[in-house]
Every structure is written in structure tokens, then in C-alpha cells.
Amino acid sequence: MGEPIKVTEIFGEDVFNDTVMQERLPKKVYKDLKKMIEEGKELDLATADVIAHEMKEWAIEKGATHYTHWFQPLTGVTAEKHDSFISAPLPSGKVLMSFSGKELIKGEPDASSFPSGGLRATFEARGYTAWDCTSPAFVRHDAAGATLCIPTAFCSYTGEALDQKTPLLRSMEAVNEQSLRLIRLFGNTTSGKVTPSVGPEQEYFLVDAKKFQERKDLIYTGRTLFGAMPPKGQELDDHYFGIIRQRIAGFMKDVNEELWKVGVSAKTQHNEAAPAQHELAPIYAEANVAVDHNHLVMLTLKKVAARHGMKCLLHEKPFAGVNGSGKHNNWSLITDDGKNLLDPGKTPHENIQFLLVLTCILKAVDTHADLLRESAADPGNDHRLGSNEAPPAIISVFLGEQLEDVLEQLVSTGSATHSIKSGTLDTGVRTLPDLAKDATDRNRTSPFAFTGNKFEFRMVGSRDSVAGPNVVLNTIVAEAFSEACDVLEAADDFDLALHDLIKEYATCHQRIVFNGNGYSDEWVEEAKRRGLPNLSSMVEAIPALTTDKAVAMFEKFKVFTRAELESRAEIKFESYSKAINIEARTMIDMAGKQFVPAVVKYTKSLADTVIAVREAGADAVVQFDMLKEVTELLSEMKEALERLKTVENQAITMKEGEEQARFYHFEVIPAMEALRAPVDKLEMIVDKEAWPMPSYGDLIFEV
Ligand code: ADP
Ligand code: MG
Secondary structure, three states: OOOOOOHHHHOOOOEOOHHHHHHHOOHHHHHHHHHHHHHOOOOOHHHHHHHHHHHHHHHHHOOEEEEEEEEOEOOOOOEEEEEEOEOOOOOOOOOOEOOOHHHHHEEOOOHHHOOOOOHHHHOOOOEEEEEOOOOOOEEEEEOOEEEEEEEEEEEEOOOOEOEOHHHHHHHHHHHHHHHHHHHHHOOOOOOOOEEEEEEEEEEEEEEEHHHHHOOHHHHHHOOOOOOOOOOOOOOOOOOOOOOOOHHHHHHHHHHHHHHHHOOOOEEEEEEOOOOOEEEEEEOOEEHHHHHHHHHHHHHHHHHHHHHOOEEEEOOOOOOOOOOOOEEEEEEEEEEOOOOEOOOOOOOHHHOHHHHHHHHHHHHHHHHOHHHHHHHOOOHHHHHOOOOOOOOOOEOOEEOOHHHHHHHHHHHHHOOOOOOOOOOEEOOOOOOOOOEEOOOOOOOOOOOEEEOOOOEEEOOOEOOOOOHHHHHHHHHHHHHHHHHHHHHHHHOOOHHHHHHHHHHHHHHHHHHHEOOOOOOOHHHHHHHHHHOOOEOOOHHHHHHHHHOHHHHHHHHHOOOOOHHHHHHHHHHHHHHHHHHHHHHHHHHHHHHHHHHHHHHHHHHHHHHHHHHHHHHOOOOOHHHHHHHHHHHHHHHHHHHHHHHHHHHHHHHHOOOOOHHHHHHHHHHHHHHHHHHHHHHHHHHHHOOHHHOOOOOHHHHHHOO
């Protein structure tokens, strides 16, 4: 079983955290750095030199030979360029290990190969990484040895954001500023800062590495493009929260240990709904740190899986027919003295500040539902959203019985006088304790659910960075707070104005609240009647980024310029097209080189059998019928393959952009589905020995 893990000892041991800084930095330098972290004050180069030196010394003690500026370009994955600490050799032939303040603060990777969405057509090609001191540096151990990783933002020469972190930091500033305005109105003079807190729950699949290697679709696209459902799926619900198998448990143990060392507070782990699907949730942290940590979680899951002879699939829909994976983004606003603006207290109807916050959020989500939806769009998520498992593509808010009742009172009478009590849970068993019951039940079908003292945005894809969704959340809420404060700060009678405002928001935006079954067809109809947007695919969602409404808001709060938004939309259209192009080409490759030859061979053996059986004087009717059926499906496959080749050829010759992306979505994807259908049917008929790759059953039931 190995040595027991001493969690409190190893937690954060590879992080240049507050304790280390306090221990190692001169008092004045430590104080300056804290000021920079907390108040965003500038750091002079001399101070940076001292910090860099200590950071290097500390990292070398941990075995580090290299450092890297770790950043999040718009490729969806993190990027890094490693430099060793060695300086130019001395006359003696020896080297010193050095790391300057300048090297800590600023890096200059060649930006030309990262997506910029046209920003670089008009601006210089240079890109800079800049130290984000609000997310601690850490040492990572892997096959490359130990590396000091410095979280950084990535911008162009003229300051345009080329990454996920820059807008996130900007949006955190925006929501901080407007939240402070709001709480000051309610007499709070003590809190100095309001930070969005985020807890992303990460779902993933594990499959055996050897079987993975036998599937080109998994290798090239991260999901299966063919595959018939095994006799058993997830219908028995026996995997969800089931006993964790030993092989997986060993993996989870190693993942936790690695994450704890780099300061990620991995907290919860369990089996998810689908066979071979699991979840990991950390304890929530400041949005910026939470986003970085989530990247570390994804990297660590992959790395440790490889060590255990497995592959971790982060794709949103690795297998058709069983649940896909998402990332629940839990979000709240917490002051530096520990007050959660989303905490309703025991009697929400009396908590007037909470009611304003709540109705502002309803307004924000209703006004910018399209943007929130867009923030969860990626090619993989198109297979989940609205497909009877993950939330639908329509944004609505689940409030639960208690808050919905309060809202109802606000709308009908203008004020709320009572809150439904939470009560106790009677189990009917005398030996069990009476449990205090939550005032609100859960609703797994809602994309945006209030869960006690936070909102849980459930649309986000498992592979995506949570930066995008939090940029949108922070900014739309900053806008709603700002508009409310504009009214309230100017009011002669604060109480009256507040009362009217809450009633107005509640009434105007009640349509976004829905507590029913989000998977039902009735909801789709009802949402349409309410005028809520239903953007069912990524290509239909992307234009939300560049509407006048979106541009005005993002520019007002200095989160994105119009040029940045346009470039991001362009990048998304392009990356969508590229993703589908790779999938289509992989299908063409697999069908042409693996399925067609395998089935042709199988028909030959069937034909031989028919002849042999007849020669032996027996009736070969079953064999003959099988041969006919297989041959028919084979020609259907061949036809679909040719059709896919044709549309695929058409697609690649189109100009990059929205039109091409739409073509991929509306023309290429249906052609891919048409090819998959006969192949999946054939898999059910053809001899397993003759099938050229592991089946779904092999992949998800035999990990
Ligand atoms: P589940 O929803 O799976 O039952 P929890 O609600 O306990 O699990 O927590 C899910 C995630 O939400 C965890 O990462 C947790 O740390 C985070 N979380 C809890 N409270 C808050 C909060 N106030 N703000 C943001 N995230 C939170
Ligand atoms: Mg949850």
C-alpha cells in the first residue's frame, strides 16, 4: 500500500506561497510584494531582482534547473517555453545559476504561432508574457526534471490580450469595483476588496492506454467517432458514486498527492454517471487562482494517467450513448473580510442587500444569456448541451422553492414578508438523527442554479478553460451592479428607490427563472414563448461576442476592446472548422483503411462459408442472408464515405471564418453521422475477431 501520505506536510510544499515569501524575503521587499498583490501597486526592478533571486534559490533547492513563463494562449491549452537558469560560462569554464527581476516580470515568446484572430495583421508580431503575481509560482516535477513555473498573462506589443488570463484579471477588477460601490450603499465601510470565488468540478474518463492506442479517433480527436453501444450502458446507475475500483483508486491517490504538493486543494472524488467516468472537485479559490489550478488539475490527470497505463479523456463527449463530461463552475462574490454577497441568510426576505444582488444577477443573466451560452461553446460541448444529459442550450436560472417564493412576493406585492422555512428531514427511522434540511432541493437539469450561497454554472465543457465563463459572469454582474448603483447613489429616498428597483428587476427578469425539468420538450416551447435565446450550437453562439450590446459592455468595463472581441470570434470560428476538419479526415481515414477492408475480408469469409456449406449439401440460408446484409451495409458505408470526402473537400477550399464554420456544422457533421450509422450497425454483426479496433464495451467496462 506504500507510505501513508502526510497531507498537512506535503500540501503546498512546491509553491512559492506566502509562508515561503515571508521566510525568505527581506521585510521591506515582502511588504512591497504584498502591496502589489493586494492593491495592484507597481513593483520597481530592484525589488523584483530580490524576489527573483530568492525564488530561484528556493526553486534550485527543490531541484529546479529551468524556469518557464506559464501562460494560456487562445489555443485552449497552456503554453510554456523553458529556459535554464544557467548564465554564460565564466572564464573558469563553470556556470552560475541566475534569474533576474526582468526575467521574472517579463518574457518574450515568439507570438507569431499563437492564434491572434487578425490582431497581428494590424499590429506588431511581438508578444509579451507578464508575471501575474496574484497566482503563486510553483515548481513542477516531471520527466523534464523540476521546473519553476511562473503564471503569466500574454499580450501583444500594443497591449491587446492574446490569452485567457488578461481579460479574467480585468473582469475581476471590474466586478470588484462595482461590488464595492454596492456594499458601501448598504453601510459596509470595512471590506476592502470583493473577489469572485470559483470552484470548478472536473469530470473526466479513464481508459486503458493500450486500447486507446488502437483507436485513431481517440488519438487524433479525443473522442470516438464510431462505436456501437455495448449491451449495458449507464441505465442501472450503478457506477455513479459506486465503489472506486483499485486501479482507479491508485490513480486518484497519486493525482491528489501531486495536486496537494502544488497547492491545489483537491477535495472530492467520485465515480460519475457513465462507466469509466469520474469527477474531481477542489475547494474553491479566487477566480484567477482557480482557473490556473484547474489547468493544473487537467495536466495532472493526464500525466498521472500515463504513469498508470491509462489515458485520461477530457473531451466533452468521448462516447455516444453515455453521459459526456462537463465542468460545473461554482461562483460567488466574497469580501476580503469573509462576507459572501450571495449568502441569503436564514430569512432572505429580510436580507435586502441579498435581494438586490440576486435580482441584479437575474437581470445580468437574462440580458446576456447569449454571452453566457457562448462562453461554454466548444466543438465538443455541441454534443452535450441539449442532448438529454447536460443542461439544455437554453440559459435559465434555478432558484429553488424558497427564493422563487420570495421573488414571487416581490413581483406581486412589491415586498417580501416571509421565507419558506427549511425544517428538518424526517427519515422515519428513530435511530437516525433528524437532519436540518436545505431550504431548497437540487435541480440537475438547470444550466445556472442557485445552490445555497453560490451559483453553479453547469454548461462549461470539461476540456475548456473556466476563464471564459468567469470573464462573462464577472462582467455582466459588474454591469448590473453598476446600473443599480447609478440609480441608488442618485436617489433622494434610498429605501424607496431600493424597493422600486428590486421590484422592477424581479418583474422584468422573472422570465429567466425556471425551476422545472430543463430536459423536457415542453421547456423548449415555453422558453421560446418567453423569448429566451436557444443557441443550439457553437457556430450559432459565437456571434454573441460581437453584438453591439456585448461590445458596449465589455468596452465600458475595460475587459475587451471591439478589436479583441472580433479577433476572439474569428479564432473560435477557425478553431471550430479545424476541429471538425480533423474529425472528418479521421473518419475518412478509419473508414477507408480499417473498416472497409475489414468488412470486405469478412464478406469473403462469409461467401466462402456459403459455398462450403452448400457443397456439403446443407442449406446456407442464414449465412447467405448475413452476407447480403453485410454487403448492403458495406455499400451504404462506401457511399457515405464518398459523400463525406466530397463535402470535406468543399469545406477546406472555403475562406476561413463564419461561413466555413457554418458549412462544417450544417454540411460536414451530417455527412459524418451518415457514415457512422452503417459502421456501427456492422460492428454489431461482424465477428468480433474481425473488427479492427476495441469496442465501447472494451473501452469503458474494462479499464
Ligand atoms: P456538489 O455541488 O457537487 O454537491 P459542493 O456544492 O459542495 O458540491 O461544491 C462544489 C464546488 O463548489 C466545490 O469546488 C466547492 O469548493 C465550491 N464552492 C463551495 N462554496 C462556494 C462558494 N461560496 N463560492 C464558490 N464556490 C464554492
Ligand atoms: Mg455541484
